[in-house]
Amino acid sequence: MIPLRDAPIKHKLMVVLLLTTSLALVLMGAAVMTYEVITFSASIKTNTSVLAKVIGSISTSSLAFENRDDAKEVLSVLSAEPQITLAVIYDKEGRIFAHFPQEMAVDSLPPLAGKDGSHFSSSTLHMHQPILEKGNRLGTIYLRADLSEMYSRLLTYGGLLLLACVGAVIGSLTVSTSLQRRISRPIVQLAETARAVSERQDYTVRATQHGRDEIGDLTEAFNQMLTHIDEARSALAGSEERLRLALEGSETGTWDWNLVTNQVTWDDYMFPLYGIEKAAWGGTPDSFFSLVHPDDRKEIERAMKAAIETRREVDIAFRICGPNGQIRHMANRGRVFLDTHGNAIRMSGVSLDVTQSKLTEKALQDAKNTAEAANRAKDEFLAILSHELRTPLSPVLATLAMIEEDPATPAAIQPDLEMIRRNVEVEARIIDDLLDVTRIARGKLELHSHIVDLKPILNHAVDNYLRDQAAQKNVTVKLDNDPAVPWIYADAARITQVLWNLLQNACKFTPENGSISIRAFNEPIQSHGREQNELVIEITDTGIGITPDILPRIFDAFEQGERSRTRRFGGLGLGLAISRAIIGMHGGTLTASSPGKEQGATFTVRLPILAMPAQEQSSPADQTPKTVAAQNSTRILLVEDHADSAQQLSRLLKRAGHQVTCATTVAEGRDLGLREEFDLLISDLGLPDGSGHDLMRELSELHPLPAIALSGYGMEEDIKESLAAGFSRHLTKPVNWAELKVAIQHLTQKDV
Incomplete structure (x- = not known):
């Protein structure tokens, strides 16, 4: 017997029509029979309930006066109701008072049920109703009704349904034979066209379209598919030609591993890549793995196996041993293909000779290592140089502090001591600047920020780093420190370093009898569509100024402008570069402006003002x-x-x-x-x-x-x-x- 899935379409159409017609008839018959069961059940339940109520009403006096004969006479009227097969009257204690038919033995009668109501069994309706008089329960009446009439009707309906099904099957066979020819003929012709295309590989053949129905649409879609396949074949041929030309100009080959037959196929470019003759190729995975360097063989076997198991792409580099013993670096890239059941059936990919890129990569890595070693050597040298330069300065500063704090030290030499201290501190600052430049260049300068009050920091910087030196040159210092200057989130030591650099520069480049003005204030700005405040510190001097050609690079490391300025004022030109980097790390800016040579300069620091956490809102004295x-x-x-x-x-x-x-x-x-x-x-x-x-x-x-x-x-x-x-x-x-x-x-x- 041919399975239905393999049967011709005309047979399938016939089966579908027969099943559809039969199913409709069965469903209709089932609905009619279900309706009959429901209707009959409701009818017999209603009739039995009415009988029970009537008999119960008549039997009240018999129960009240315990007249069993009257009760039996009342029950005898049920002989006119053939569906009632049993009736029993129980007194209020549940004892049998009277029953019908009279010939039934009392022992065979059912005891009184626990609750009133009705229920159906497979062939019987059971009903219990109370016998009441003025609300008082005198007893219970039980009726049993037979359902054989309902089953007789259902049997009749079943026979009629069977006859209808037979007639419907005969009619369906007649109709389906005529219809299936109109439906199956275009499908058969379409199948023949597909078979011809498959056998001859001729994608110019087209199927004849019959009508505009679904089969016609299928035929049209089939013809369009043939057109697309023909175009794709032409495009594929062009791509293969371009790929061939590309592979000829590069050290790349393609491979295909049939996982079912365990055969590996190489294109013609693979053999020169791996340095073997085509005749020597074994065509198996082992033939390939034998060409891999022994140290890399297990790793590539593991990678290929893992790609097959996980259905992932593989991309692995390895080495091969050439015929002359030369080591070459290769890369395999491929993917796994699955059948319709999700089983891996083949793996395809490319092999590339990456020897040159590996050599270039190694050269770059060697150069990087050399540069890093040079950087480490430079850092170590700077650290050692810093240590060796700083250490001798420590006893000098300690001696100065001891002499300065000695009450016996003459006041006349205090300026000399201050001069010595100032120059030692300048020397230490130069060392710090050299180290800071190194930190900044390598991104290793770190901030230790917290909420700070700028006003005392600025006052301290002016008083300790500027006023004494300015007084020696008769330079006027004016400090306008706005009381409303807010607290900022910053590294206090680094901000002090910036102020020291800027104030030292202002004093160094301002001639005698000049002036330096320092101003700190809030300035509203627009940021992201809303108004915010910025902390601004302006340091303006009447010094030698900055020419327009120098101004753009004034913040470059080791830049001091003209060579004559370097010889005249000294220094390494690191302070401004370090200061701008520190301010930038705080999210601010440091800019310079000058009208020109000998017209002074202004350096402007701008810092964002942040909201201060409540727990840090305390005065410097509190800290x-x-x-x-x-x-x-x-x-x-x-x-x-x-x-x-x-x-x-x-x-x-x-x-x-x-x-x-x-x-x-x-x-x-x-x-x-x-x-x-x-x-x-x-x-x-x-x-x-x-x-x-x-x-x-x-x-x-x-x-x-x-x-x-x-x-x-x-x-x-x-x-x-x-x-x-x-x-x-x-x-x-x-x-x-x-x-x-x-x-x-x-x-x-x-x-x-």
Whole structure:
């Protein structure tokens, strides 16, 4: 027997018509029979309910007076109702009072049901109704009705339905035979055309269209498909020709791996790529893997297998061994193709010779490594140079601080001491600028921002960095620090550095009897369609000015304008470049303007004003640590191997009232830390027998100890390394005595 799916279309049409007609008749018959069951059930239920009510009403007096004969006589009228097969009257205690038919044994009668109502069984209707008189229940009547009449009707309907189905099948066969010819003939012709196209590969053949119905639309779509296939074949032939020309000019070949037959097919370009003759090609995966370098073979086998299992594309680089032993770099790129059931059946792709790109990549990597090594060497050189330059300055500053604080120092030499201090600080600033330029160039300059009040910062910068120097040149300084200047979110130390650079430049390039004006104020601006405020700091001088040709590059590193200016005023030309970078990191701008040579200049700093968190809204006075005026003396362990620095720093600390114990090595510092108890550790990092970091870690294991690191190395990573080792502060040499005093005060909570 031929399965329906393989049967001719005319047979399928005939079956469809027969099934449709039969199904319609069956559904109609089922509906009629269902309606009959519902109607008959409702009718017999109603009739039985009426009988029960009538008999119950008549039987009230019999129950009231316990007259069983009257009750039996009442039930005898049910003999006229053939569908009633059983009737029972129960008294109010549930005992059988009377029943019909009389010949039935009492033992065979059903007991009283638990509740009133009716229900159907397969062939019977059961009904229980109460017998009431003036609301009082006297008993219950039970009737059982037979449903055989309903089943008789259903059997009749079933026979009629069967006859109708037979007639419908005969009629459908007659009609379908005529219709299927009109429907199947165009389909058969379309199938013959498709078979001819498939056998002869002739896509110019077209099927004849019959009518404009769905089959006609199918024929038209089939003809359009043939047209598209013919066009696609022509385009494919052109693409293959272009691909052939492209492959001829590049070191690329194509491959195809039939996963069903496990055969690998190569195009003609693959053989020269892999350095083998076409006749030597085995056509299997093992033939390919044998050409791969032994060290890469397992990896490419794993990659190809994983691509097949995961249905993903493969892109893997590997090496092959040429016939002369030469190593060449290849790349395989391919994808997996699936059948209609989702099974992997083939993998196709390309092979590329990437030897030249690998060599270029290696050359670039070598050049990068060389450049990075040079950068590291430069950084190490700058760090060492900074350390070596800073270290000798520390005892100089310490000696100056000691002399300045000595009451016996004559007032006449105070200007000379100030001059020495100023030049030492300038030297330290030049070293800092060199390091900052390196940090900025490598993107390693970091900000430590918090909410700060600019007014005291600006006042301090003008008072400490400008007024004394300006007074020596009889330069007038005017500061207009608007009281409404708000707080900003910034790195206070870096903002101070910018102000120092700008004020120093203004003083340096302003001749005697000139003037410098500093103004800080808020300025409203439009940003994203709404008005905001910007903090503006303007520093204007009456100095030598900036020519228009120099102005565009005034912020370039090592740029100071004319060579004569460099010889006259000195400096490296780093301050402005560093200042602009710092302001840019704060989200602001630093610009310069000048009317021209000998007409002065104005430098303008603009910083965004941010909303200040409530927890940080406190005055600068509130931010200063509380001091304890009790014991000023602090037990300090000073570890420094530079003799001059150790001697002068020790004398300064002792003069400030501290107890100082000195060590020159890690071992000495560790031994002192074990024998004695100290409140604070001040240690150089570069020691003869180790690092100050090692000493800090060893002492921290004994007990918590606040500590200050002293070092000529001041890069960000140096500071982070000190804090990670356990130091509380990292001060860069030359150590500023005022800064050291503040650090000691913060860490010990004692006045210094």
